[in-house]
Amino acid sequence: MATTAPAPTQPDERIRHTPLWRRMLVRPSVGALIAAIVVFLFFSAMDTTGTFNSPTGVTSWMSVSASYGIMACAVALLMISGEVDLSSGVMTGSTGLLLGLLISEAGMGFWPALAIVVVFAICIGLLNGLLVTWTRLPSFIVTLATMFVLLGVNSGVTQAITGQVRVGGIDRATGYSAAQWVFGSRLDSSWPLTVSVGWWLLAILLGTWVLQRTRQGNWIYAVGGDKNAARNVGVPVRRTKVSMFVTVSLAAALVGTINAVELTSVSAGQGTGYEFYYIIAAVVGGTLMTGGAGSVVGASLGALILGMTTLGIQYAGWDSTWRFTFFGLILFGAVMLNIWVRDRAGGSST
Amino acid sequence: MATTAPAPTQPDERIRHTPLWRRMLVRPSVGALIAAIVVFLFFSAMDTTGTFNSPTGVTSWMSVSASYGIMACAVALLMISGEVDLSSGVMTGSTGLLLGLLISEAGMGFWPALAIVVVFAICIGLLNGLLVTWTRLPSFIVTLATMFVLLGVNSGVTQAITGQVRVGGIDRATGYSAAQWVFGSRLDSSWPLTVSVGWWLLAILLGTWVLQRTRQGNWIYAVGGDKNAARNVGVPVRRTKVSMFVTVSLAAALVGTINAVELTSVSAGQGTGYEFYYIIAAVVGGTLMTGGAGSVVGASLGALILGMTTLGIQYAGWDSTWRFTFFGLILFGAVMLNIWVRDRAGGSST
Amino acid sequence: MTGTTPSAAARPGRDSPGDMYLRLEDVGKTFGSVVALEGVSMSVNHGRITCVLGDNGAGKSTLIKILSGVHKNDSGTMFVGGQPTVFESPSDARDAGIATVFQDLATIPLMSVWRNFFLGREPQTGWGPFRRMDIARGKEICREELTLFGIDLRDPDQPIGTMSGGERQAVAIARAVYFGAEVVILDEPTSALGVKQSGRVLKFVKDARDRGIGVVLITHNPHHAYMVGDEFVLLTRGKMTNRWLKEDVELDELIAAMAGGAELADLAHELDS
Amino acid sequence: MTGTTPSAAARPGRDSPGDMYLRLEDVGKTFGSVVALEGVSMSVNHGRITCVLGDNGAGKSTLIKILSGVHKNDSGTMFVGGQPTVFESPSDARDAGIATVFQDLATIPLMSVWRNFFLGREPQTGWGPFRRMDIARGKEICREELTLFGIDLRDPDQPIGTMSGGERQAVAIARAVYFGAEVVILDEPTSALGVKQSGRVLKFVKDARDRGIGVVLITHNPHHAYMVGDEFVLLTRGKMTNRWLKEDVELDELIAAMAGGAELADLAHELDS
Amino acid sequence: TVDPVNRARVGDESDVHTGPMRIAMITHGDDGGFWSIVRNGAQDAAATLPEVTLDYQGSAGDAKLQSEMIKAALNQGADALAVSAPDIGAITSALAEAEAAGIPIITLNSGSDLLETLPNVITHVGQSERAAGVGAGTRLAEGGATRALCILHEENNIGLQERCAGAADGMTENGGEVINVQVTGKADPRSTALEIGAAMQAQSPDTVLTLDPDIAMAALKEVTTRDVTLATFDISPDVLDEVAAGSIEFAVDQQPYLQGYLPVSFLELAVRNRNEVGANSIVATGPSFVTQENAASIAALSDQGTR
Numbered sequence A, B: 001m002a003t004t005a006p007a008p009t010q011p012d013e014r015i016r017h018t019p020l021w022r023r024m025l026v027r028p029s030v031g032a033l034i035a036a037i038v039v040f041l042f043f044s045a046m047d048t049t050g051t052f053n054s055p056t057g058v059t060s061w062m063s064v065s066a067s068y069g070i071m072a073c074a075v076a077l078l079m080i081s082g083e084v085d086l087s088s089g090v091m092t093g094s095t096g097l098l099l100g101l102l103i104s105e106a107g108m109g110f111w112p113a114l115a116i117v118v119v120f121a122i123c124i125g126l127l128n129g130l131l132v133t134w135t136r137l138p139s140f141i142v143t144l145a146t147m148f149v150l151l152g153v154n155s156g157v158t159q160a161i162t163g164q165v166r167v168g169g170i171d172r173a174t175g176y177s178a179a180q181w182v183f184g185s186r187l188d189s190s191w192p193l194t195v196s197v198g199w200w201l202l203a204i205l206l207g208t209w210v211l212q213r214t215r216q217g218n219w220i221y222a223v224g225g226d227k228n229a230a231r232n233v234g235v236p237v238r239r240t241k242v243s244m245f246v247t248v249s250l251a252a253a254l255v256g257t258i259n260a261v262e263l264t265s266v267s268a269g270q271g272t273g274y275e276f277y278y279i280i281a282a283v284v285g286g287t288l289m290t291g292g293a294g295s296v297v298g299a300s301l302g303a304l305i306l307g308m309t310t311l312g313i314q315y316a317g318w319d320s321t322w323r324f325t326f327f328g329l330i331l332f333g334a335v336m337l338n339i340w341v342r343d344r345a346g347g348s349s350t
Numbered sequence C, D: 001m002t003g004t005t006p007s008a009a010a011r012p013g014r015d016s017p018g019d020m021y022l023r024l025e026d027v028g029k030t031f032g033s034v035v036a037l038e039g040v041s042m043s044v045n046h047g048r049i050t051c052v053l054g055d056n057g058a059g060k061s062t063l064i065k066i067l068s069g070v071h072k073n074d075s076g077t078m079f080v081g082g083q084p085t086v087f088e089s090p091s092d093a094r095d096a097g098i099a100t101v102f103q104d105l106a107t108i109p110l111m112s113v114w115r116n117f118f119l120g121r122e123p124q125t126g127w128g129p130f131r132r133m134d135i136a137r138g139k140e141i142c143r144e145e146l147t148l149f150g151i152d153l154r155d156p157d158q159p160i161g162t163m164s165g166g167e168r169q170a171v172a173i174a175r176a177v178y179f180g181a182e183v184v185i186l187d188e189p190t191s192a193l194g195v196k197q198s199g200r201v202l203k204f205v206k207d208a209r210d211r212g213i214g215v216v217l218i219t220h221n222p223h224h225a226y227m228v229g230d231e232f233v234l235l236t237r238g239k240m241t242n243r244w245l246k247e248d249v250e251l252d253e254l255i256a257a258m259a260g261g262a263e264l265a266d267l268a269h270e271l272d273s
Numbered sequence E: 001t002v003d004p005v006n007r008a009r010v011g012d013e014s015d016v017h018t019g020p021m022r023i024a025m026i027t028h029g030d031d032g033g034f035w036s037i038v039r040n041g042a043q044d045a046a047a048t049l050p051e052v053t054l055d056y057q058g059s060a061g062d063a064k065l066q067s068e069m070i071k072a073a074l075n076q077g078a079d080a081l082a083v084s085a086p087d088i089g090a091i092t093s094a095l096a097e098a099e100a101a102g103i104p105i106i107t108l109n110s111g112s113d114l115l116e117t118l119p120n121v122i123t124h125v126g127q128s129e130r131a132a133g134v135g136a137g138t139r140l141a142e143g144g145a146t147r148a149l150c151i152l153h154e155e156n157n158i159g160l161q162e163r164c165a166g167a168a169d170g171m172t173e174n175g176g177e178v179i180n181v182q183v184t185g186k187a188d189p190r191s192t193a194l195e196i197g198a199a200m201q202a203q204s205p206d207t208v209l210t211l212d213p214d215i216a217m218a219a220l221k222e223v224t225t226r227d228v229t230l231a232t233f234d235i236s237p238d239v240l241d242e243v244a245a246g247s248i249e250f251a252v253d254q255q256p257y258l259q260g261y262l263p264v265s266f267l268e269l270a271v272r273n274r275n276e277v278g279a280n281s282i283v284a285t286g287p288s289f290v291t292q293e294n295a296a297s298i299a300a301l302s303d304q305g306t307r
């Protein structure tokens, strides 16, 4: 029964060889990629008119996905750091409304107005972050309170100032044409991708860089993985979390601005309830609800699935009374597929 | 510098004497109680007409609180076991609609219809619970999918059958008068408390009994506190969690039935978005978002705060455009007060 | 588990005096690409203490997690009372009379000491809908059992997460000893314990053996192992590389095997200089 | 912290040969109604190993958590380099050159080994917006440092949560030793380690002392303590009850003090019978 | 505060209400554009009337909440009540309390059926959504439309369903058809626009009918790139511009300002002067059609939030 101890030579006999494709599939974002491809093929097959996978079709759902996606990148970072922000959806409305009010009521130029919006977003992010870290309340409840406050402020302020629940005339601002080019232009008419897709790509690149290559990224994973342990080895937990809240607010300002510039008007209900879609996108893409794991690429693939589903249902011409049912089923299917791929590839795990 | 070892005699010198009131205040539900009292006094003071704290006033916000409260009790149990159910709000609508359809379209009597509704609720609870425990997906995402599916089904089925987005005529069912007595009666005209408050009290008593005195309660805390550790010492983790999902569904059926009987009609959108109020109530009452700690009494106090705030804003005659802002501020104030009370009483903790 | 009950008629081990209760044959376990255990065969007998020794990462915890139903073996077979068995969950193992102290202790930080002590096996009282936990009795037993291990509890309602590491470990051991019926498995039970408490634990291990219970003890302390063990199994890098009976081995030999021979001598030399 | 820098001119301890770097005077700590520590005075000196001994729950971990900035003392004063200091957070302590291995190790389970190793002190490269972690160098250093402690890493990218308890402990120790500048504090560093790895750790503790670093070592193993310690402090139920210099004490005396005297003799007797 | 003894009682001839009075307007409305104009109307009316306090509350479509809000308003001593009632059954018990208190009631926007069942209901101020829908459908069909999309921007909103059903009636009578399309709505106008575009791609209609001015503006870009007619319910300054420019065919205006203003002034008259308007039938505020001809004339008013 007794054998002699093996000589400790290379290669390590304690590691079984695993093919590359298997190692790839275990990564959650690859599961999300496969889910996205399946959803794409599914709606391409369902679409009776053949537009879903045509340039105009792709452009449409890419454009819808982009605003989910920009937010999902930021929200994924925040969730990896172990927090959520339920005010993120309403913030896209607040920032858009503020921009509109500054332009149409205060008569400011586009760029000065944008600067104020950015400052506002930073303040709200700081508020959320500092309240969460100081009070040690769950971020769910703190940002929910912020969300309610902003919701009321959005309609209250807008009505008090304009007598309506909408702000328009953003295209009359000085500097709008440049703004239009930066936030609202399209590639060209045969392949009319919106510039928001470009912003989304930028968010993915930046997010991935920070998360994978910088010490800030290391800290984000650490504070989400185990706050106390991170604090004990000297990671500035509070600063890391607060900066993630600010990141989410800034992303909301970007999306709010893109919406305002593209549509030239903003209504007070905009963005309400969207915080959940951002969270869904992140989770579908493999981000842990409890923090400590996830990726920006995965979250973006989640956003892509949401965008394709939103428009795919219309292209398929299904009875749209049932759209939420379809939505729920596809969402569930995508997550299941993601898990299944990982389990298959990862072998037994219990 | 060196002293001799103290003799190990009673009383234990390693315990500092703490007065009873301090030990009381450390309990999260006592913090919630104080917050509830403060909110009550606040709105009593704000109400210019003196109705907020009159019998009719108390009755109306107790009635609003009751449907939050019944759900909050069940949701708190589920959250203590470490899961959430985002389909709970929509389920109050689904069960009400099903009851209404069975009565008005299938012509069934009230009690047989109710039996079917209960079976339906158990099935949805089992579905949620089994999906969560089998797939090991976060319950956030699984129940969100269920929520979407039910949302679509609610409006799809109702419209397909009735051609409208509402089901009425529940008061024409055989057995309605008994049902009215059980689910929709009032105490008397001078103090017209609804019977739903009684159901709420029942939920509190039952929930507290289970949680504090039974082994099931021990398991609920355990699976929420550390799933793996609980599993390793032989707690049936899966069964415990699934039964909590079923509990929430059953509570939703109760609230759906109470609403249907009181209002005699159900609209397809009923309950949408309310899942968050239930969660808020539980968290305001000291339930941990991450599971493992909380109480049914606390959650009920949270529900009471929500109910008082909902109607208090109106009694105070505040501009209802800003109602969400007030709501957010009071919510935040209540949670802060709760934490503050605990910190004061608990002494230094870091 | 596939319906096996402990039976005194199980075939006895080749070279063990007691009844063989648990037996592993050629068992292996991989995690993804990590081979944690390969081709391990061993047995646990009633009334004997088997010490599993080995370097860090050798696979000792993995081995006992298979015995206690936390992991399922990928290859090989486990026999319980002579029947091939697969534990679907730790509660199957528990039902087969196997109580385990895990290296991570398996306690719920926010729950009180006594609730942790009885978790999964709560004492009950009352009947029908009024069936409830017997809280007073639970607290009393918990306090008594811990006193036996040298832990003087302040308050059985203290959350276990606020206890010291050693106190927590003592609770986990006291629990296993209290409930262990056929086999008690201890994964580094004395690692966080004081001298006095360690002594108590070793004494209890011996007492359990004398009551006919099979014990599996994992430890890095050769003195402790040699003091109580009847049989020693050495794991090296996931494989079983040696096996001795108490009669056939000296303490020094054991220390040398655990430390990798010559190397340790150097170290002792350096330390003394 | 209130801006103190280690200074060789700090006033020397009454009875210690090295510079006194950290000093506690009459320090106490309570958690709610629990008195964990009361009136403890001690000092940590450059180039000396101070062993903190005591029963389970005596307050050893609480003491070192005060030294490393995790808890703030409720009463008494802490001096760093002669200045009264309050550490607001562990990073203050770290900035004062104090590296700690906590009993719960303070590692992030889902993160890879090398990321855990460098957490909070990542090696950087590049400049301006392209400033990034030097991943290749990080992995290499991590592998090298762990090899010194006898851990042969499969893959520096393995999540630390999937490593064995001892491997994890070795990572935490290697990290503290690599980064410790003035004082290294080790809370039961060898509890989960194998014989070989324990030897290595003790050797490193001695080396650190010889390089002029102050070491605080908590252990339940009297052999280990006696092998390396220069000074021994005994805590009993939250109070400091004894203190010896190496010269003044025998191993047996130490064991007896740690175990509570007569009691242990009984136990040894019982075990041997 | 109001002296409860001095409260008006319909049919109680002995004491006529003098001094301060309180009018409660409890709607199922949200904070959207439409209801903000209703509210502006109500507030403007209250402001012109001496010693009238207005208690306006919207319940955002939550029938149970609306029921409790009505009861709360009665508890506070409302002298007159204006309600919108999309879900009559749900607020029956609350209205019964109002009946018992003997105060005058006016329904607005929806709930005209109550006029027959409750004696204290003086009149209904609003338009029949169904009739408005039929009007819009007929007008579209007469303009040559054969296949229209009706864009539902909220789930489970009875009023919107009625509009689409009416439009379907109007169209089918003239040989056309209507397809209902549910979209995301105001929470994401960008996505909504693209969804409408996708639905047009899939269904190839010749007409799109939106039920809200914001949604009309969102649909506009998608519509103009194809050769499709756009018409909408309700107006906003932007919509009026587009109607004037001819890119929106027409807007169905139900004059929400009137739905707020009239009930308040009618109720004040009922309480103080025992006037009853409407002779037991409804006071119609619509549909009125805004077309290229008259759009410019009301644009300035819309900017103020009164049209």
Ligand SMILES: Nc1ncnc2c1ncn2[C@@H]1O[C@H](COP(=O)(O)OP(=O)(O)OP(=O)(O)O)[C@@H](O)[C@H]1O
Binding pocket: C031, C032, C034, C035, C036, C054, C055, C056, C057, C058, C059, C060, C061, C062, C063, C103, D162, D163, D164, D165, D166, D167, D192, D194
């Ligand atoms: N879930 C897992 N996934 C991947 N690798 C794992 C997992 N669990 C254990 N391992 C690896 O398997 C090996 C054996 O681990 P195990 O915990 O059994 O060691 P051990 O002998 O108990 O060591 P120690 O004495 O340090 O506790 C280790 O190298 C560890 O990294």
Ligand SMILES: Nc1ncnc2c1ncn2[C@@H]1O[C@H](COP(=O)(O)OP(=O)(O)OP(=O)(O)O)[C@@H](O)[C@H]1O
Binding pocket: C162, C163, C164, C165, C166, C167, C192, C194, D031, D032, D034, D035, D036, D054, D055, D056, D057, D058, D059, D060, D061, D062, D063, D103
């Ligand atoms: N956060 C806390 N809240 C309440 N009590 C605590 C807390 N932390 C520690 N204690 C108590 O203080 C006492 C001292 O704990 P500490 O962890 O310092 O002991 P220790 O000497 O390190 O013991 P061990 O050798 O077992 O690790 C213990 O009895 C413990 O129960």
Ligand SMILES: [Mg+2]
Binding pocket: C060, C061, C062, C103, C187, D164, D165, D166
């Ligand atoms: Mg181990």
Ligand SMILES: [Mg+2]
Binding pocket: C164, C165, C166, D060, D061, D062, D103, D187
């Ligand atoms: Mg300790």
